[in-house]
Amino acid sequence: MRFFCFSLLFLLIFNCSNTKTNRSELIDFVPKNATVVLKTSNLESLKSSIDNSDFLQKISNTDSYQKLENTLGNLWYLKPTSDILICLSKDLKDSLQYSIITKYNKQLFKTDSLPNYIEETLAYKNKTITKSTLNNNTFYSTVIDSVFVASSSKDNINALFNNNTATDAELEKTYAIVGNDKTLSTILKPGNTFLESLFIEDSLSHKPFTNYVAADVSISQDEILFNGVTKAVDSSKSLINIFKNTIPQENQIQNITPSNSDGFMSFTFNDYDIFKTNLDRFNKKDSIVNKTTLFNDIIEVGVIYEDKNHAIVLNSIDVIATKDALLSEQNRIGSYRGVAIFGFSLPSLFTETFAPLVSFNKANKYCILDNFFVFAGSTEMLQNIIANYQNKTTFSEKNYFQDIKNNLSDASSLMQVVTPTSLNTIINKNLKKNSDYKLADYNTSALQCIYETNFAHVNGVIKKNKVKGSLNSVSEELNIKLDTDILTNPQFVKNHITKQKEIVVQDINNNLYLISNKGKILWKKQIQGAILGSVKQIDIYKNGRLQLIFTTPNRLYVIDRNGNDVTPFPIRFNDEITQPLAVFDYDKNKNYRLLVTQGKRILMYNVKGQTVSGFTFKSANNTITCEPKHFRIGTKDYIVFKTKSKLYILDRTGKTRVKPKTANSYSNQPIYLYNNNFTTTSSDGNLITVDAKGNVSTKDLDLSEKHFLETSSKSLVVFDENKLSIKRKTTELDYGDYSAPRLFYINDKIYVAITDKQAHKIHLYDSQAKLLPNFPVYGNSPIVLDNIDKDRNLEFVSKGEDNSIILYQIN
Structure with a gap:
């Protein structure tokens, strides 16, 4: 389509x-x-x-x-x-x-x-x-x-x-x-x-291939794709027009090209006579009746490249008729693996017929492999083709060729597929150099033209081959470098169009980036100040389109998918915002409430940027030390936050719903809903839980002042000094400078991640506090773990070097 x-x-x-x-x-x-x-x-x-x-x-x-x-x-x-x-x-x-x-x-x-x-x-x-x-x-x-x-x-x-x-x-x-x-x-x-040239064949480098080319180019970390059209204005002076009035056929030369060759070229046509007339016009030759019937039933001609040697391949739709055309060429000179090899007395026939597409004039031997008639200048090359064809080690069987086929059409008028060696040669032709560009990982690159009426589609791919990861292996998918150092921890956000995940991150110049899961920077936007906490998403218009929402010290931002501010945001505040933005959707109906914390005060806004008058909370007894959270137990809503000496549990209107019956001195750790109790820690290392009636329970966990806490509804994670406890199972880590642990619940499995920023190591554990295979890996920030694309593998993102983001995949 x-x-x-x-x-x-x-x-x-x-x-x-x-x-x-x-x-x-x-x-x-x-x-x-x-x-x-x-x-x-x-x-x-x-x-x-x-x-x-x-x-x-x-x-x-x-x-x-x-x-x-x-x-x-x-x-x-x-x-x-x-x-x-x-x-x-x-x-x-x-x-x-x-x-x-x-x-x-x-x-x-x-x-x-x-x-x-x-x-x-x-x-x-x-x-x-x-x-x-x-x-x-x-x-x-x-x-x-x-x-x-x-x-x-x-x-x-x-x-x-x-x-x-x-x-x-x-x-x-x-x-x-x-x-x-x-x-x-x-x-x-x-x-x-x-x-100057995109072809292995030197004879094509000196011929005008086409006139105007228009193509969209996609550049990502490991591949370059282009898709477009080309048109030659003068029908007799451009090589692309030799395919005029012909119909592209399915390319099949890859099915016989050895994977150890330097690549191949294939050109197809549905009517040889029309094709030959066009080619003769291009070569300014008189169109005369062909002296041979060898090509009458051929729909594809291919050239296989192997260093200085070439092989010419004819793909026949009537094998018997093509064999009959070779009756005078039945001089058997040997065999290999049960395949007869014959001499051929007209080695220059192919250049006389198909120049400049074919320049090799030493093909004096041939063999027949099913519907393919293969002509070459050496017995060794024919033997290599026969062996790879029988062993199924041709291009078509290789994963790297299968990968690039997704970017190509099955049928084309002209297709060239090259290996790293040939790609290196083509680059040197254009740059007039003789350099080695270390392209060993680019196993297969391709160019194809599909002729239509008076123009042709052009597709191309240069792709780095990725070795398929073994089970449980961790592979680095992307390493994205920014112009300057990174300020915030990278995180995932949802693309409401593709339903996949993308990356947001901020640099030290306060530029906010949205980056695709292929590593492409979709936009860059400078904002006022550093983002507090994480970027959240809302559907402000209730139409399925998501916006980014967050606060900086003096702004509340709502930004759409294209990087544009959503009116009436950003809202400017004179007093400093001291905690990350809290976003509540009480009834899951997208009537969002936006809570902005300023020291002791909490301000509540709607998505129109208006203050919610029904929220009556005025001020806490001291500076609020954590982001406010919303929990629902049964049919009741609870808004919770705390200061150093007081835990606030409010209803929707900001009035006290639960008053803890005993006071505590609280740590700076967040508040969670764990086993239906409001849960946090005290400054002296105790686990504090408060039920919906205000009953307070204290458990001595013997934690130091610099501990971390995170929970899900039923799982408790604590990290203190070098001990990580997951659901009461404890493992000891090397001493270091660790980030707060992060708990992820994905596909009914619990994962806990923690990063040693001093040793630059990311650790990932299961619910039994066992380190997952192939961890730790390199990283310099807390991670976010999720499935960001259409496969079943999980990915996670972390800060790499000061100015880079690394995306990993767990295979």
Whole structure:
């Protein structure tokens, strides 16, 4: 369905005439000499994706990458509020030039705090241009019709003021294809010199493959995916059009390609005669009657690469007819594992027929494996193919190939699949280097084109292979680096659209991040102050859409899924907020009550930001030492909190519902409902429980002043010094600096996590106080444990280094 919709949209756009006369879109400001146009709706997310991409970091030390990074370094100072275009070109001296285009806003480029920034205004009769120098890079900028344009080339800025600035019609149509709200989309124009070849086959590197390419690119930590379309305007000069008027067939060459080869290429067609006519037109050859019938019943041709050796594979839909076409080539020269090997007297036939897709002209031997006719230049290569086919050790049998198939179509006109060695070679072709990028983990990468009417879909995947974790193993799924150090402990929140979990965290500059469970930064938002406690979620409109809600020392925030403030929030407070926000939903009907603690006082608000007048509690006897909580016992509601000397148990209106019959000096630990009793600890290490009638029970646990307590409704967890007690079962840990234990009840199982911040170790225990297999693991904060995706494995998130978040999976 996605392909159908994309196809329909593409056809409509490319068959509509261009009637634009005014420059109202960003694409109208693209320099004519730009051959690559990048579009992003989230500059911060793009930067994070690049910084966290394992693949891009592997090539980041190359001259080309460094040059591009240095040239575009000033880009990250921009704070756009909408889409931004990054245009790349090369001048007559082959020097890299760029232009940046986005809607102007007052906060877009703030220069006050930038070191080593120099600015000069160039005023002319009908235009004003700003010349800026930052970090030794000079660029020019202007604002036209509320559009900000900056460029390393003054000529590109001057051209904007000329009357002759009509947009390339084909570029404009192509631009309409790329997605909205994407972290990265890319358009490649004809003649771009930034991406010269994507193929192993050298003969394809020197042929014009297509003209315009538009693709949405997804960059995550361990994979890069792209999905888009391509169109060649001139039907006779672009290789992609050799598939015109043919129907893509299911690619099957992977079923015969040995897993120890360097990869393969497959091209398909439903009618060989049409395909051959198109190919001859491309090669400027006269279409003559074929002298051979060998290809009449072929629907797929493949090339298997093995170092310098190649094998040509024909996939036949009529094996008997194809064998008959080889009757004159029955010279048996040997056999291997029961498969006959024959000589072939026309080794150049394949290049004469299929150039430039096939360049190997030494295939003088062949064998037949079911519907596959395999031609090669060496007996050893044929033997390797036969052995792997019989042993079922081909590409199609490997997990890493199965993984990338999820991102590809079963049928395509052209498909190339490569191993790390070949991927390394392709990168070196484009960067004009001879380097080893250490890509051993990228077992399989793929590119495919699926020809439709007058255009083709393009899919690609570069994916790092993950070894499937053994039972109970703990694998690091993501390591997400932020620009600056982390302030709060990372936690999970629910995505109401996917029903999966995402990550929220705050950095020391008070930026709040929402990060997908694939490691993509969805948005970054600066807030006023550090978040108190955890971020909670509410459904403020009662429509299934969730918002984030929390307090900082002087603000109450409600933020929607896109990072926007929900009116009338944030609410500003003059007096300091001293405890995390408490959110109560008494009757589970989404009539939320928001409790803000300020020293001795508690203020109650509704989701309109209005004070709830029916809540009459005025002030505690002293500073409130914990976040207020709501419990329900039977049909009665209880609001509980405490000071150092008093436990408050109120009803909904703020009046005392239960008064403890004896007084205590309380610790700073939270209050829990344990065995239907209000439970906390005293400052001298006793367990204090209060029932619904006010009866108080004290149990001496012999705890030190720096103890921790957490409970569920029936499970008690206590940590003191180096002893962890879970449901009265105690285990001793090494002495260290430990976080408070956290108790999780998931799938009818109890898990207790505790982190030694001094030794950087996360421990996870079961209900019997037994350490789970393969723990401890590295981490520097308390964890949150949950099932965040669609599989059955549990994940947990922790702070890693000062500026990184680690996501683990328990297999």
